[in-house]
Amino acid sequence: MSAPNPDPETRTVNLFDGELARCPQPVYQRMHAQCPVARAAMTNSPVISRYEDVIKGLRDPELFSSEMDMQMALGTERPMIPQQIDPPLQTRYRKLLDPHFSRKKMIELEPVIRADASALIDRFVDEGHCDFDPDFAIPLPCHAFLRLCGLPQEDLDLFLSLKNGIIRPQLETKSIDMEVNKKARVETGHRIYAYFEDVIDDRKKSPRDDLMTRLVQSEIDGHRLTRNDILDICFLLILAGLDTVTATLGCNIAYLAANPDQRRRISADPELIPNAVEELMRWETPVIAVPRVATRDVEIGGLEIEQGELVSFLIGAANLDEIEFPDAGAVDFDRERNRHLAFGSGPHRCLGSHLARMELRVAMEEWHRRIPDYAVEPGKAPRYSPGIREVMELPLVWPAP
Amino acid sequence: MKVRVDAARCTGHGRCYDLAPEIFGEDEEGHCVLLVSEPAPEQLDDARRAADNCPERAIQLDAAG
Numbered sequence: 001m002s003a004p005n006p007d008p009e010t011r012t013v014n015l016f017d018g019e020l021a022r023c024p025q026p027v028y029q030r031m032h033a034q035c036p037v038a039r040a041a042m043t044n045s046p047v048i049s050r051y052e053d054v055i056k057g058l059r060d061p062e063l064f065s066s067e068m069d070m071q072m073a074l075g076t077e078r079p080m081i082p083q084q085i086d087p088p089l090q091t092r093y094r095k096l097l098d099p100h101f102s103r104k105k106m107i108e109l110e111p112v113i114r115a116d117a118s119a120l121i122d123r124f125v126d127e128g129h130c131d132f133d134p135d136f137a138i139p140l141p142c143h144a145f146l147r148l149c150g151l152p153q154e155d156l157d158l159f160l161s162l163k164n165g166i167i168r169p170q171l172e173t174k175s176i177d178m179e180v181n182k183k184a185r186v187e188t189g190h191r192i193y194a195y196f197e198d199v200i201d202d203r204k205k206s207p208r209d210d211l212m213t214r215l216v217q218s219e220i221d222g223h224r225l226t227r228n229d230i231l232d233i234c235f236l237l238i239l240a241g242l243d244t245v246t247a248t249l250g251c252n253i254a255y256l257a258a259n260p261d262q263r264r265r266i267s268a269d270p271e272l273i274p275n276a277v278e279e280l281m282r283w284e285t286p287v288i289a290v291p292r293v294a295t296r297d298v299e300i301g302g303l304e305i306e307q308g309e310l311v312s313f314l315i316g317a318a319n320l321d322e323i324e325f326p327d328a329g330a331v332d333f334d335r336e337r338n339r340h341l342a343f344g345s346g347p348h349r350c351l352g353s354h355l356a357r358m359e360l361r362v363a364m365e366e367w368h369r370r371i372p373d374y375a376v377e378p379g380k381a382p383r384y385s386p387g388i389r390e391v392m393e394l395p396l397v398w399p400a401p
Numbered sequence: 402m403k404v405r406v407d408a409a410r411c412t413g414h415g416r417c418y419d420l421a422p423e424i425f426g427e428d429e430e431g432h433c434v435l436l437v438s439e440p441a442p443e444q445l446d447d448a449r450r451a452a453d454n455c456p457e458r459a460i461q462l463d464a465a466g
């Protein structure tokens with residue numbers, strides 16, 4: 001028998017366990033009961049689960065820094081902006097970026113993204129089945145990203161391959177060799193830089209009304225963003241803005257497919273969708289943890305953390321904390337009070353949260369309007385990836401017209 | 402009832418202006434702007450919901466004294 005997860009004897013937890021990816025809530029509940037501060041199996045790094053401890057940590061960038069050396073590198077040459085830098089510099093970048101990602105700006109994109117969602121559904125609705133991940137959850141955020149940046153929709157396939165090359169290089173290389181995949185990552189990194197170099201040159205010559213032009217023209221304290229600044233921002237947008245929405249769409253639909261009563265409520269009453277999206281963000285928390293580095297020795301809940309240690313703030317577990325969420329183990333679309341941390345907290349609050357919320361709402365509305373009655377294909381089970389919880393296999397069926 | 406927003410805590414999650422648009426607006430950067438500091442009785446539920454859904458705990462409701 002394999003060790004329990006978490007293991008209360010050793011106070012360790014395996015964050016890359018398949019069971020935690022598939023069904024994390026019982027793991028989180030055991031962590032709250034047995035070891036709300038733990039260490040990660042294999043890496044031994046501290047894992048913090050209590051809601052209060054997590055918000056305190058995420059709101060204290062002086063103590064818990066986002067500036068980590070290349071241990072987290074994903075084919076980048078420099079830190080990603082603004083995720084891997086700390087205030088006060090991070091604040092200056094956010095001041096510049098936030099206006100381009102505000103709710104007001106994102107609502108302007110809603111009609112085109114609704115049309116994109118609807119066009120994807122057109123392709124398979126009459127067949128009565130689809131593979132939710134490749135047919136819907138992967139392309140939709142990519143369409144939205146291209147719309148946001150003002151890039152041609154024909155670049156969709158190119159973007160999907162760049163994104164895989166960075167996040168899951170094994171899908172592109174068809175190899176499990178670490179070195180092969182590391183090389184693929186670095187090569188993809190170069191391709192991403194090269195792609196955006198061209199876009200920057202183009203927008204400098206012929207400005208348009210799009211995000212890329214606004215980045216080229218924007219200034220921090222009277223200085224233009226440098227070419228490298230813009231590249232580092234774009235790199236992060238690809239890493240942060242595609243898979244996260246894909247994973248959330250998959251987790252939401254997989255939950256609803258498995259819980260027909262909840263699904264029927266949503267199909268019958270689309271006004272529930274915004275609240276259901278929030279509650280499912282809390283329940284599923286597809287981005288399970290955010291990393292920080294301790295800048296000095298510190299103790300949390302009896303766990304001694306040393307300066308320089310990489311600390312995982314387990315937002316997924318925090319979102320299941322009974323102290324913050326009464327009846328945390330129940331999925332309640334009418335929950336009145338929901339201060340979930342699925343988009344983080346403090347200065348690094350997800351820059352794309354307004355875009356993500358709009359995409360999720362529009363996708364859920366279009367999907368349930370067109371396909372109200374769906375289930376997982378009989379005999380099949382969804383397959384979740386460890387790390388960011390993407391539902392990589394989610395075969396769905398519904399009565400075809 | 403008085404509404405107060407602690408601007409230093411607000412990071413622009415936007416739950417308040419989503420849930421209670423009569424009471425909270427947004428600035429350029431998506432941070433909260435208080436539109437009504439003393440909500441009418443029929444607006445109290447909305448104000449309460451906004452406060453209850455702000456992940457940064459930036460919104461306080463005080464009994465007017």
Ligand code: HEM
Nearest residue numbers: 082083240241244245248290342343344348350351352356
């Ligand atoms: C449902 C989808 C999403 C989830 C669950 C999510 C989650 C998160 C979380 C938890 C953080 C905080 C990381 C930290 O504190 O270190 C974050 C940061 C970030 N996210 Fe998202 N995100 C989503 C969608 C997006 C989208 C669509 C974009 C952009 C197009 C985006 C761009 C960013 C950026 C740039 C940051 C870094 C912000 C900073 O460090 O100041 N995210 N996201």
Ligand code: SF4
Nearest residue numbers: 411414415416417455
């Ligand atoms: S919900 Fe809170 S953090 Fe978000 S905009 Fe309103 S006051 Fe600011």
